[in-house]
Amino acid sequence: MTEHLLDLSAEEVLTTTRSVRKRLDFDRPVSRELLTDCVRVALQAPSGSNRWLTQFVIVTDADRRKALADVYRKGYEIYRKTPGYIGVVDKGDDARNANQQRTAASADYLAENMHRAPALVVACGPGRTESGPPIAKTTLMGSVLPPLWSFMLAARNRGLGTAWTTVMLFCEQEAADVLGVPNDEVTMAALTPVAFTKGTDFKPAMRPDPAEAIHWDQW
Numbered sequence: 001m002t003e004h005l006l007d008l009s010a011e012e013v014l015t016t017t018r019s020v021r022k023r024l025d026f027d028r029p030v031s032r033e034l035l036t037d038c039v040r041v042a043l044q045a046p047s048g049s050n051r052w053l054t055q056f057v058i059v060t061d062a063d064r065r066k067a068l069a070d071v072y073r074k075g076y077e078i079y080r081k082t083p084g085y086i087g088v089v090d091k092g093d094d095a096r097n098a099n100q101q102r103t104a105a106s107a108d109y110l111a112e113n114m115h116r117a118p119a120l121v122v123a124c125g126p127g128r129t130e131s132g133p134p135i136a137k138t139t140l141m142g143s144v145l146p147p148l149w150s151f152m153l154a155a156r157n158r159g160l161g162t163a164w165t166t167v168m169l170f171c172e173q174e175a176a177d178v179l180g181v182p183n184d185e186v187t188m189a190a191l192t193p194v195a196f197t198k199g200t201d202f203k204p205a206m207r208p209d210p211a212e213a214i215h216w217d218q219w
């Protein structure tokens with residue numbers, strides 16, 4: 001489906017795939033074909049023991065989107081009361097805090113409007129790792145999250161917007177019930193809305209200097 005590609009460079013895709021919330025076009029349909037094409041790209045990601053663990057639940061049915069969005073909103077209300085809520089995290093300087101407040105307003109907007117996205121995508125992996133060794137967790141998540149990020153990068157290069165979200169998992173069982181996911185056998189990792197974006201110009205975001213994130217030779 002190369003006719004849908006924006007043909008951004010790899011560098012552009014990697015630096016401009018933002019969490020899109022207010023610029024999601026809720027009125028423009030997204031075809032199953034296009035969503036499937038993003039999954040095709042996603043499945044090129046690495047996978048522990050080459051086991052291809054990731055499963056995508058893609059919700060386009062309006063009633064089920066509404067039900068899932070209701071669970072998301074409930075999880076978001078729980079999240080808003082935690083010290084981790086994006087709107088109360090102090091980033092230490094005025095510019096970063098102003099950026100944080102803008103993101104909080106955008107996240108609040110998504111919580112109110114999640115049901116309007118033409119597709120809601122939940123990335124899942126088979127298995128539960130609560131009682132397993134740490135490597136079981138990192139292998140499962142390490143095999144599910146790269147494909148989801150690749151899905152989002154592929155979406156960006158097709159004019160689609162996404163936003164990585166997890167607060168639905170405060171109400172994990174309710175979300176599983178909506179989706180028919182066997183919650184004792186499958187781990188849901190994240191939910192993203194998918195919609196065409198209003199405009200396709202997105203910019204690199206404010207991020208730390210690389211020196212703040214590098215430990216040469218030892219921690």
Ligand SMILES: Cc1cc2nc3c(=O)[nH]c(=O)nc-3n(C[C@H](O)[C@H](O)[C@H](O)COP(=O)(O)O)c2cc1C
Nearest residue numbers: 017018019020103107110163164165166167168205
């Ligand atoms: C693990 C994880 C969980 C997140 N959960 C949510 C969420 O539940 N709701 C939301 O609106 N954004 C969520 N985000 C998106 C972040 O707020 C966003 O990535 C961050 O503000 C940086 O913005 P950018 O992605 O546009 O660069 C999450 C991101 C990650 C990586």
